[in-house]
Amino acid sequence: MSKVVFITGASSGIGKAIGEFLLNKGFKVYGxxxxxxxxxxxxxxxxxxxxxxxxxxxxxxxxxxxxESKIHVVINNAGVGITGPLEEIPLEEIKNNFETNLFGPIEVMKAVLPSMRQHKSGLIINITSIAGYMGLPFRSVYSASKGALELITEGIRMEVKPFNIHITNVAPGDFATNIAAGRYHAPLVKGSDYEITYGKTLEMMNEHVDDGSNPNDMAEAIFTIIQSSKPKVHYKVGAFMQKFSIVLKRILPDTMYEKLLMNHYKL
Incomplete structure (x- = not known):
């Protein structure tokens, strides 16, 4: 019997690429x-x-x-971007981001875990972000919601191991998708103290998405994880320097790492 895969947010971008790739590999895919x-x-x-x-x-x-009677693999992919100076992002937009990027995946896990426990098997893959490993200027809310999902996954992963259920994080870097189109942008406020710095950072972020990696790289990584008998806690998928930035954060003093980020974003 073909394994059944359930992917949230599969109508476009990374979710669509993963779904079509797994479909071609013989999986029964529901997006x-x-x-x-x-x-x-x-x-x-x-x-x-x-x-x-x-x-x-x-x-x-x-x-x-x-x-299908059973879902073998769940991929929590649905997510939304958000940018802006924290001071200028409406609270309702911050709450919406956490509802989508954190509370939604938690509710999906709660919905599928009873069946997985009953069958004593299952795999849940939470799509987070390399941005979730560090607080980024004008992306603090996004970094926080994705970082929180990373930690939630670390915790629940240990809770469900006795039931032969595996949960893992996959943190992508920038990929060439339409995520920027659905992202909430705090408007550039004329005369704001953040107008120049936020404007430059916004341009840079959009360029990174446009020049991002092929979403099929994520699909291949997900396929490899599904084939693994012992998935790791964390996976990172993306350009070398994006993944290396996590290593630098681990080994550099906080203020030095902060300076590197500020230089990168020309702050």
């Missing part, structure tokens, strides 16, 4: 989208799901379980 009807040509079967809505999550998971 999710808030509006599946907008993607009539999707190669992946799309199920309606909004990660900010608990009932929507439960309904989508139960739909797949009723059809």
């Amino acid at each position: 999710t989208s808030r509006n599946p009807e907008r993607y009539p040509d999707s190669k992946i079967e799309l199920v309606t799901l909004d990660v900010r809505n608990s009932e929507s999550i439960k309904s989508a998971v139960q739909f797949v379980l009723q059809k």
